[in-house]
Amino acid sequence: xxxxxxxxxxxxxxxxxxxxxxxxxxxxxxxxxxxxxxxxxxxxxxxxxxxxxxxxxxxxxxxxxxxxxxxxxxxxxxxxxxxxxxxxxxxxxxxxxxxxxxxxxxxxxxxxxxxxxxxxxxxxxxxxxxxxxxxxxxxxxxxxxxxxxxxxxxxxxxxxxxxxxxxxxxxxxxxxxxxxxxxxxxxxxxxxxxxxxxxxxxxxxxxxxxxxxxxxxxxxxxxxxxxxxxxxxxxxxxxxxxxxxxxxxxxxxxxxxxxxxxxxxxxxxxxx
Amino acid sequence: xxxxxxxxxxxxxxxxxxxxxxxxxxxxxxxxxxxxxxxxxxxxxxxxxxxxxxxxxxxxxxxxxxxxxxxxxxxxxxxxxxxxxxxxxxxxxxxxxxxxxxxxxxxxxxxxxxxxxxxxxxxxxxxxxxxxxxxxxxxxxxxxxxxxxxxxxxxxxxxxxxxxxxxxxxxxxxxxxxxxxxxxxxxxxxxxxxxxxxxxxxxxxxxxxxxxxxxxxxxxxxxxxxxxxxxxxxxxxxxxxxxxxxxxxxxxxxxxxxxxxxxxxxxxxxxxxxxxxxxxxxxxxxxxxxxxxxxxxxxxxxxxxxxxxxxxxxxxxxxxxxxxxxxxxxxxxxxxxxxxxxxxxxxxxxxxxxxxxxxxxxxxxxxxxxxxxxxxxxxxxxxxxxxxxxxxxxxxxxxxxxxxxxxxxxxx
Ligand SMILES: Nc1ncnc2c1ncn2[C@@H]1O[C@H](COP(=O)(O)OP(=O)(O)OP(=O)(O)O)[C@@H](O)[C@H]1O
Ligand SMILES: [Mg+2]
Numbered sequence: 001x002x003x004x005x006x007x008x009x010x011x012x013x014x015x016x017x018x019x020x021x022x023x024x025x026x027x028x029x030x031x032x033x034x035x036x037x038x039x040x041x042x043x044x045x046x047x048x049x050x051x052x053x054x055x056x057x058x059x060x061x062x063x064x065x066x067x068x069x070x071x072x073x074x075x076x077x078x079x080x081x082x083x084x085x086x087x088x089x090x091x092x093x094x095x096x097x098x099x100x101x102x103x104x105x106x107x108x109x110x111x112x113x114x115x116x117x118x119x120x121x122x123x124x125x126x127x128x129x130x131x132x133x134x135x136x137x138x139x140x141x142x143x144x145x146x147x148x149x150x151x152x153x154x155x156x157x158x159x160x161x162x163x164x165x166x167x168x169x170x171x172x173x174x175x176x177x178x179x180x181x182x183x184x185x186x187x188x189x190x191x192x193x194x195x196x197x198x199x200x201x202x203x204x205x206x207x208x209x210x211x212x213x214x215x216x217x218x219x220x221x222x223x224x225x226x227x228x229x230x231x232x233x234x235x236x237x238x239x240x241x242x243x244x245x246x247x248x249x250x251x252x253x254x255x256x257x258x259x260x261x262x263x264x265x266x267x268x269x270x271x272x
Numbered sequence: 273x274x275x276x277x278x279x280x281x282x283x284x285x286x287x288x289x290x291x292x293x294x295x296x297x298x299x300x301x302x303x304x305x306x307x308x309x310x311x312x313x314x315x316x317x318x319x320x321x322x323x324x325x326x327x328x329x330x331x332x333x334x335x336x337x338x339x340x341x342x343x344x345x346x347x348x349x350x351x352x353x354x355x356x357x358x359x360x361x362x363x364x365x366x367x368x369x370x371x372x373x374x375x376x377x378x379x380x381x382x383x384x385x386x387x388x389x390x391x392x393x394x395x396x397x398x399x400x401x402x403x404x405x406x407x408x409x410x411x412x413x414x415x416x417x418x419x420x421x422x423x424x425x426x427x428x429x430x431x432x433x434x435x436x437x438x439x440x441x442x443x444x445x446x447x448x449x450x451x452x453x454x455x456x457x458x459x460x461x462x463x464x465x466x467x468x469x470x471x472x473x474x475x476x477x478x479x480x481x482x483x484x485x486x487x488x489x490x491x492x493x494x495x496x497x498x499x500x501x502x503x504x505x506x507x508x509x510x511x512x513x514x515x516x517x518x519x520x521x522x523x524x525x526x527x528x529x530x531x532x533x534x535x536x537x538x539x540x541x542x543x544x545x546x547x548x549x550x551x552x553x554x555x556x557x558x559x560x561x562x563x564x565x566x567x568x569x570x571x572x573x574x575x576x577x578x579x580x581x582x583x584x585x586x587x588x589x590x591x592x593x594x595x596x597x598x599x600x601x602x603x604x605x606x607x608x609x610x611x612x613x614x615x616x617x618x619x620x621x622x623x624x625x626x627x628x629x630x631x632x633x634x635x636x637x638x639x640x641x642x643x644x645x646x647x648x649x650x651x652x653x654x655x656x657x658x659x660x661x662x663x664x665x666x667x668x669x670x671x672x673x674x675x676x677x678x679x680x681x682x683x684x
Contacts, residue, residue, distance in 0.1 A: 076559070078558070078559055098558060098559055098560070098561045099561050099563070102561050108559070110559055113553065113555040113556045113559060114556055114559070115553065115556055116548070116549045116552030116553040116556050116557060116620065117552055117553060117620075118548060118551070118552035118553075118619075118620035118621055119545075119548060119549060119552055119620075123545065123549075127549055127556070127557065127560040127561075127562065128546075128557070128560035128561035128562050129560075129561070130542050130545060132542060139541065139542075140536075140540040140541060141540055141541065141542060141545055184560075
C-alpha cells in the first residue's frame, strides 16, 4: 500500500504524538489535503481537504455513497488513496497501514467489519492492542487484566446492556455489537478519534452515551471526526460540519452560524 | 472454502420464516449443547466419541483396550496427530494445507539423503530437514499471504511439486534406509517405567499446583479446579496403562510436548489469538491492526515445519524414506482428524487438542477394524463416514451460530 499521492518518501514510523493533556491547547491535530480515491470508474473522493483541531469535533455528513466511509478508511490506513497528503500535528506523514495510523495516534471506529464474531467481547475490545505480561518467550496475553479493564470501561461508559463480556460477540445483538466497537475508542487516550456512524443501530440511551463520550473526548482535548446521518446528533456535539457531496467537499459550516435546514440543503446538493 | 455458495447465504440470510424458526427450535436442544461445547473449543464431543469407540471395539475384541494395543495405537497416532496439528493451525485461519503429506515425504527423503548418502550425524541432518520443511511452508505462505492466491490452489500445487521433489531426491532406487539408532529411538523406544512415573508425578503436581495458585488468587471454582484434577488423573492412568506394556512411547511423549507448546502459543500469545481473529473475520482483524499477512505467512511456515516433524516420525517408524512416505491417505487422515477433533473448516474455531483426539479416533477405528478382521475397503468407508459426520456437525453448528451474520472466511 503505497501513498503515491504524497510524492515524497517519508519515514515510515514516527513516535506516537503525546496525548493531549491541555484541553485548551487547540492546535491542529489532523489535516488531509486533496485526497482522491477511485474505485474502478467510481470516484469516491475528489480532492477532499479538511482539518480537525484538538478539542474539536468535526461532523462529516453526506448522502449514502457520498464518500464519508472512504475518507475515514483512507485516514485509518485501511484504504490506500490514489492521491492526497496527510499531516499529523502539522508534520507530513504517510499512512500506509492501520499500524501506521495507530502509530500516529489515530483510533478508528469503522462502520462495518469491526468485530471477529468468534472472539468474546473482551478480546474484541482489545483486538490488535492486547495487554500482555511476562517477557520474551513467556510473554502472554493478560486476560484477567483485559477483563478488568473492559468491565471498568463499559461501566464507565454507562453500558449495562452486555450481560456477559466472556460470550462470543456472535451472540450479541446488533446494537450491543456496535457498543463494543465504539468502546474500543476509549481504551486509551487517543489524540485523534474517527467515528464512522457510531450510533447506527443503538438504542436511545446508548446513543446518548455515545454523545457523552464524544463530548468527553472533546473535553480531553482529542480531535474527533464523527460521521452521522442524524442532524440532531450533529448539532448536539459538532463544532464544525463538513458536508461531502458526490466525493467533494460541498460545504463547511460552523455549528454556531448555521441551521439544520441549511445543512440538510447542502447534503442534498443544493447551493447554499 | 466455499464460503460464498449461494444456497448457504440464502439460508443464512432468511432466518425469519416460520419454517426456519420451527426447524431451529427442533434442533436446538442437542445442537445447543453441542454448539456451546464446541464454540468454547472444548473437546467433549471428541472425547465422547472416543469412549463410544472404546466400548464398541472392546466388545468386539478383548485385545482392543489391552495395554499393548493402546501403546501401539499411541505410536501410530503420533504421526497423523503431528500432521493434523499443522492442519489445525491453518484451519483456524479458514485456510487449508494440502501439501503436508508431500512435504513430510520430501523432507523425509532429504533426511535420507543427508544421513544415508551424506553420512551426516542426526543432530545436523534433523535440523536441516526441519528447516527445509519450514522453507517449503514459507514458500507457499508467501504466495498465499502476499499474492492472495487461495491456499487450496497453492498447496495443491505444492502437493504435486513437493511430491515431484521427493521422487527426484530418492532417484531410481526409490528407498533410502535410515539405520541411525537415534532416529529409530524416536518411535521405537519407550521410557523406562520409573521415568514414566516421574514424568507423570511432575505433570500431575504441576497441573494441580497451578490450579491451586490460581485458586489462592480467589478464582477457585469447581470448574477451574475440576479440569486440572481430571487431567492429573488421566496422566497417571495413562502412564499406568503404558507401563503395563512397554512403557510410555517416546513418540507419544514428544507429541504431547508439541501439543502443549501449540496450546500455549494459540491460547496465550498475541500471535496465537490473532490466528483466531483472522480466522473469524480477516477484514476486522486487519482494521484493528492485526498483521494479517504475517499471521498467514507464519501459519503456513509452521504447518510446513510440523509436516517435516511428521516426516521425521515416518522415517523413524519405517527406518527408511521411500516414495510412499507421506503418501497414501496420510494427508486426508490428518485433515479428517483435525475436523473430527472439533476444529472448524470455516476458521476461527478449534483447538490444538483436536489433532490428538481426532488422530486417536481415526487410528482407533482403523485399529479396531483391523482387530475385527475388517477388509481395507470397509475401513475406508467407515473412516469416510466418520469424516462426513464430523464435517456435517461443523457446518450445522456454524449455521446456527452465524444467525445470518457472516462468520469468517472473507478473503481480503
Ligand atoms: N470497496 C469498494 N469498491 C468499490 N466501490 C466502493 C468501495 N467502497 C466504496 N465504494 C464506492 O465509493 C462511494 C463512496 O462510498 P462510501 O462508503 O464512502 O459512502 P458513505 O458516504 O460512507 O455512504 P453511507 O452513508 O452509505 O455509509 C460509493 O459510490 C461506493 O459505491
Ligand atoms: Mg459509510
